[in-house]
Amino acid sequence: MANPTNQATEEPMTAGEKISHKMDQFKEFVSSGCCSCARKCPSIAVVLVGAIILLLILAAIPTVLIFTSSTSKLSSDSNELPQIIRRSKFWPKVDKINMDGDMDFRGISLQTLFPPNVSTCSGFGFACTDAVYNVIPTSKRCDGSYDCSDKSDEQNCKTCQTIFQCPSKPIEEDQKFKKSRKLKPQPTMICLTASQLCDGVQHCPDGSDETSWCKSQCSAEEFKCPGQNVCLPKSAKCNGIADCNDGSDEKNCNKCEAGAHKCGKMCVKESEVCDGVAQCEDGSDEKECDCKSCSGSDKALCDDGTCILRTQVCDGKRDCSNGMDEMDCPGSCFVKGSAMKKRITCSDGRKYTEEEACSGNFDVCSSNCPTKCNSKSAFQCPTDKKCISRLMVCDGVADCEDAADEKNCSCNEIEENRQFKCDRKCIDIAQRCDGAFDCFDSSDEKNCEKCAGNAFRCAKDKSCLPSSTRCDGVVDCSDGSDEKNCSCEECIGAHSNTYMCDGSSRCLLRDEVCSPYSMCPNATRADKAYCATMVLRTQNRLPW
Known part of the structure; x- marks a missing residue:
């Protein structure tokens, strides 16, 4: 009986063996094709060198494409100079x-x-050439006045935001490229204000600023400023810019022109709309703004469309409609709506809590209390309704319009047991240790075993303080317990x-x-x- 032939079964290669085999094949391909010296190098070294060469070729492709595109543009005839646009x-x-x-x-x-809801509008406005950190608002670009120290905001203007303008000097062609291409420079404008017209100084290369508007007789479409031989177009009236020396072109305006904002009979010029400073009493010129109108490195935009100055953000004063400019700022914290006290705007423009405004302790709020003065800390003048500190009552100086704070100031010996005698006056015994200072030497709030109402007691000093002094930032107790x-x-x-x-x-x-x-x-x-x-x-x- 014949023995069957023994056939060996070939074992499959592992992943590592497959990779090594492929590298050996690549090495053989390189050494036989272009570089025989590769036979002496390890396979992995040959593969790495090949990979590096491939990466360098791929990296060079974009550069070649850009160079080719630029060369094509330079060699083609063009009626306009290429514009450089700064991407945001x-x-x-x-x-x-x-x-x-x-x-x-x-x-x-x-x-x-x-705060997360306040934007600095990065990418909008015009960055001055000599100081890119100084970004001026879009509305001040080409408006006839210099806002950049190098005057770059008034250079290369294609359009003007003023109604007076003239062509600038044409750019001379470079003789080096004159034969290779035809260049027609884009015309740029010089933007002028009315004060630069007919002033004896030539601002336009063609001198039109000293001729075109300088007339003694004006046409039907023009008007003349009193005492000036300057004829201005009617569109210069009520545009928010006083073009006449006496400002007569901006008086009694029923309608505003050239993007100006109307408030009452006054027009706010376009460059002052959404500039962070309210020119209208109701602040309407700083509302409904967007990043283009509220642009500039010194501006900030609330998410409700209110434009404010950047210095007003996180300054402790609420300038956005819901106070978002003070949210999540250093020194701020989250206060629930029910715990946030009502705010009153006083004569200095700041917002105070109603308790502060009616306490008599803030002179700027003496006439701004919307309700009655706080009887525990203040005296209300009967006639002018001012809130003054109880400390000012019977101090020898009339603070009320009718001097009511200086009446009935003598001590009554009959009511000696019901009065407390200060250094200069007598007060009702009920005002003793109530947390409100009535005596100049504060003797009415010293040596108190307990305090009336919600007054704060300094245990170590045995004195009573107004409740408003608790956590007001000023240490009043000797042990600092009030803070x-x-x-x-x-x-x-x-x-x-x-x-x-x-x-x-x-x-x-x-x-x-x-x-x-x-x-x-x-x-x-x-x-x-x-x-x-x-x-x-x-x-x-x-x-x-």
């Missing part, structure tokens, strides 16, 4: 706190300190000019937080960054 993604990023000294704030973006363990509601909710330290339960007066370093205990990076911006602002070194 390349807009200069200069919002960095960069201070010298011991404090290191390098790399902190000021944008990170901004310890402050809550957000006690600090930010009850007061108008306070700063809540980020790293502790301490409340400070906003104006005294930085000296110049943060006075907050355990100051965090946010507390330090806030003081850094205050120092830069004081030194006029902010990057906008």
Whole structure:
């Protein structure tokens, strides 16, 4: 019987063996095709060199395409010069706190300190050529006045935002390229204001600013300013710009022209609409703005369309309609709506809590209390309804219009047991230890075993303080107990000019937080960054 033939079964290659086999094949291909010296090199080295060469070829393709495209454009005839447009993604990023000294704030973006609903409109406006960090609003580009120190905002203007303009000098062709291509420069304009017309100084190359508008007789489509031999188009009336020396062209306006905003009988010129400063009493010229109109490095835009100055963001004063410019700022904290006290705008333009406005302790709010004065801390004048501090009653100076605060000031010996005698006057015994100062030496609030109502008692001093002094940023008790363990509601909710330290339960007066370093205990990076911006602002070194 014959023995069957033994057939060996070939085992399949592993993944590593397959890769090694492929590299050996590539090495053989290279050595036989172009470089015989590759036989002496390891297979992996040959593969790596080949991969590097391939990557270099792929990287060179875009450069070749760009060069080819540019050459094609230069060689083709064109009626316009190529325009260089700065893309928004390349807009200069200069919002960095960069201070010298011991404090290191390098790399902190000021944008990170901004509330999330407030925009700086990056990518809009015009960046001055000599200082790209200085971005002026779009409305001030080519408006006839210089806003950049190098005057670049009034150069290469294709259109003007003024109604007066003239062609600038034509650009001379470069003789080097004259034969190779035909160049017709784009015309640029010189933008003029009315004050530059007929002033004896030639601003236009053709002298038209000293001839075209300088006439003694005006046409039906023009008007003449009183006492001036200048004829202006009717479109110059009520455009928010006083073109006549006496401003007569901007009086009694029923309609505004050239993008000007109307408020009452006044027109606000286009460049002042959405510029962060309210020219109208109702602030309507700073509402319904967008990033184009509210552009500029010193502007900020609320998400409700209100345009404000950038310095107004996180300054402790609410400028956006719902206070979004003060949300999530250093020194702020979240206060529930029910705990947030009602705010009153006083004569200095700031918003105070109603309790502060009616306390008699703020002179700027003495006539702004919407209801009755706080009887516990203030005296209300009967005639002019002013709220004055009880400390000012019977002090020998008439503070009310009818001098009611200086009447009935003598002590009554019959009611001696029902009165408390101060250094200069007598007060009702009920006013003793009630937390409101009536005596100049504060004797009515000293040596108190307990305090009436919601007054705050300094246990160590045995004295009573007004409830409003709790967490107001000023230490009144000798042991500092009135400023310890402050809550957000006690600090930010009850007061108008306070700063809540980020790293502790301490409340400070906003104006005294930085000296110049943060006075907050355990100051965090946010507390330090806030003081850094205050120092830069004081030194006029902010990057906008």
